Amino acid sequence: MPTMLDVAKRAGVAPSTVSYAINGTRPISEETRQRIFAVMDELGYRPHALARGLASKRSRIIALHFPVSERGLGITELEFITSAADAATENGYNLVVWPSELHDQNKLRQLTQQGLVDGMIVMEVCLKDERIDLLREIDFPFSMIGRCADAEDIGYVDIDFAKTLQDTINYLAELGHKHIAFLNQSQEIFDSGYGPAVRAQAGFEQAVRQTGLEGVTCFCHATPRAGHEVFNDLLGRCPNLTAIVAMNDRAIPGIMQAVADRGWRIPKDLSLVAIISSAHIAEMMMPPLTTADAPTTELGRLGAELLIRQLEEQEKSVAHVLLPCHFVSRGSSGPCYRNA
Amino acid sequence: MPTMLDVAKRAGVAPSTVSYAINGTRPISEETRQRIFAVMDELGYRPHALARGLASKRSRIIALHFPVSERGLGITELEFITSAADAATENGYNLVVWPSELHDQNKLRQLTQQGLVDGMIVMEVCLKDERIDLLREIDFPFSMIGRCADAEDIGYVDIDFAKTLQDTINYLAELGHKHIAFLNQSQEIFDSGYGPAVRAQAGFEQAVRQTGLEGVTCFCHATPRAGHEVFNDLLGRCPNLTAIVAMNDRAIPGIMQAVADRGWRIPKDLSLVAIISSAHIAEMMMPPLTTADAPTTELGRLGAELLIRQLEEQEKSVAHVLLPCHFVSRGSSGPCYRNA
DNA sequence: CTGTTAGCGCTTTCAG
């Protein structure tokens, strides 16, 4: 492997000149620039990433902190990773994934202090999140996919839950539904302050109030079995129910089963809308689900770009981006016929 | 951030001694060792990863090459990433994900030559794979999740397709099925030599022959619509069909729809087994699918461990591991009643 | 516009 010195010698210039030519950190005469680049690919030279990082104090590596949660891994998460990695690559960065328990502060501290990564993208953020506290405390650059409670001074991208729920409820209201349930994630997740669970809940309540509908909420573990049980509860509590908004993909098959068990049909007897979901999930179901798809690739990409921008700019600019879900009407929702 | 020099001074030893204490590269008296470690965490010292990498010529970073394919991203792939990253972390390595087009040799070359990563895990391997050719040529350490055609000299972990298909066919044969279809991935994917498509196909043919059953194959794009069309074709070609083995999760909803359209029920009129699938997918369906689950976490973990072992050992040991799928019988398969 | 040089923080001979 040739080094920069080899290139410099061969091109008859100082090593630093090669460095400046590569980084564009300083004007170089077109002539020598050409010569240097010619030599570079004559020798097949590649800058050594570690050496560069050590000298410049910037590794051009960013980390994606990837907590493994109760909810388990979904397609959504995968798309965060790949789109964030893509964006990183396009900007000359590498992306390391750092999967770990949510609460392992030590591991986190280690990663941030070994000089390997310039910054970090944090996902699966809770309103009150230990990781955020730590990162703030040690003043380590990061961005969030999601957002914690007091996030004014931090860059983030998140889903616009208020709008998503408002849109969804409006849609159902226009179809004539008056009694709508919201199927949230589990009580434990909600209580832990997991952003989406809390914000979607608030959005639902707000939207329902504003639209003058009756709304009931239930929490549900991420399994078909739990969905099945919860549906029957729900009907007990609200016999006039004609529509369900579910933010819990894994419970949905159970809901659908329970609906079928009762001799009902979707969407005739019940409309079902999955939010923060994905087309792939939706199309696996029968009928295919009406969904508000999470803008996963945008979230991942922006999460990375926000961080990188912050890393490259002198004054720390904090951007806050809220993205709407993409609403797609498929077969699981329709006009309300019951108690019309 | 304190450096090693700070530690050395404070402990009253030479910097090199601190280094040896950390790496255990050379015997240190228990006494000074203690002293050094005491100072280390008194100062909150962390070794600097880049400096260490530059000096030792080993970054302790490995890459996971992650081609984005037609098949799109599934839960399976995610589990590769997280389990490989976990295994890496446990062994003191970091895992960078490198998503890119399958055929971009230049990018690959760049990644391997910038000194950032010590080795690479390659996934989604085809029988004849350009990436493998390149890596072999430049003699870059790597392991495969999957395997190419002539892989004797390379470490890999892969699914044991022959066994998986044999088991699946045996299972169906015992239930009395005599006419079985195999739903492969698309013709294009098969023709490209994508390992699973080719090996599962071969396994199916072999198993069917050996068991004396009638087997038909069809290729199918990864969409419900394609599954729907293909099912009808299939019945045209083989009217006695009573069982389908599908290695194409995304087509399955279409199959099930087509079955329902015909007024048939699963599993009474048709048994359906999904192979190289996952419990999560299986439980989203109605009825839940009988599957041969891909051993994803094992594959990811072993892929990383194989590579790391190879990196750490002096003589390059190449291990070849073939893992069976985990067969789980759920509601989509049962005894054959038709033309019994 | 270009060259010289002192590090970045650690590993690893070589010497004791």
Place this chain on the structure above:
DNA sequence: CTGAAAGCGCTAACAG
């Protein structure tokens, strides 16, 4: 069992 010192390959003052 421990020290001294020479780099790893690059960047970034500083000096022209």
